[in-house]
Amino acid sequence: MIIAVQGYAAEGVSALLQFVYLYHYIGNSKGGTNMKKNLGKQPAVFPMPVLMVASYDENGTVQVMNAAWGMICGMDKIALFIDEDHATTKAIRKTGAFTVSIADREHMDVADYYGIATGNRMPDKFARSGYHAEKSAHVNAPIITEFPLVMECELAEITETANLHAVVGTIVNVSAEETILSDNGKVDPLKLNALIFDQFQSGYYVASEKVGKAWNAGKDLMKAANEKE
Numbered sequence: 001m002i003i004a005v006q007g008y009a010a011e012g013v014s015a016l017l018q019f020v021y022l023y024h025y026i027g028n029s030k031g032g033t034n035m036k037k038n039l040g041k042q043p044a045v046f047p048m049p050v051l052m053v054a055s056y057d058e059n060g061t062v063q064v065m066n067a068a069w070g071m072i073c074g075m076d077k078i079a080l081f082i083d084e085d086h087a088t089t090k091a092i093r094k095t096g097a098f099t100v101s102i103a104d105r106e107h108m109d110v111a112d113y114y115g116i117a118t119g120n121r122m123p124d125k126f127a128r129s130g131y132h133a134e135k136s137a138h139v140n141a142p143i144i145t146e147f148p149l150v151m152e153c154e155l156a157e158i159t160e161t162a163n164l165h166a167v168v169g170t171i172v173n174v175s176a177e178e179t180i181l182s183d184n185g186k187v188d189p190l191k192l193n194a195l196i197f198d199q200f201q202s203g204y205y206v207a208s209e210k211v212g213k214a215w216n217a218g219k220d221l222m223k224a225a226n227e228k229e
């Protein structure tokens, strides 16, 4: 909250107002941050990925789109919440296969273009981007060579209910450029430099720091909690 108070000062609000604000804050806080403002319905979480979903259409032309609504949903499964009318979705239905590349900082402009242009009106949308593709050795889908990390997927199912249209893929293989790998052979997120999508304000970000280890950062608290039993 100190930041907020400083912000007010910077905008020239009087010291008295700052005091009133601080008084109000202290009066309302009961150990947590309960100064939340209602924002109404916001269809956003942060971070969101920037996924490049690609498939061949019935003419063998590469169709590709930008998708932020996607997530791992099983040990070998990825779910994409993509509109059934997109040229890429129609191509996936046709061939039963697709690839999902993770877009990185270096390729942001083209990644965004894939989210603006549509193959429905511009069938050679991919060719016009100037990027290159080769057929996956594992599935009947194109790998866009410029992106450093790609999942090669077979279509597992398309689920349509009143609330969702989900394209679920079985991940058959993942291929990555050497440059984004750690010494242990795994993907290094700091080398990947993946784009992160912010749906609150339509921004692209990158992560620049590892701040902890998962299943580890809470270990001391877990130990203490167990001891309270």
Ligand SMILES: Cc1cc2nc3c(=O)[nH]c(=O)nc-3n(C[C@H](O)[C@H](O)[C@H](O)COP(=O)(O)O)c2cc1C
Binding pocket: 063, 064, 065, 066, 067, 068, 069, 070, 081, 082, 083, 085, 086, 087, 088, 089, 112, 114, 115, 116, 117, 118, 119, 120, 125, 197
């Ligand atoms: C940052 C960003 C994220 C997007 N995420 C999704 C998404 O998750 N699902 C979706 O259906 N469309 C999404 N879109 C919109 C499609 O990428 C866009 O409609 C595109 O033109 C579809 O291409 P296509 O018709 O050639 O397949 C996104 C667009 C942008 C710019």
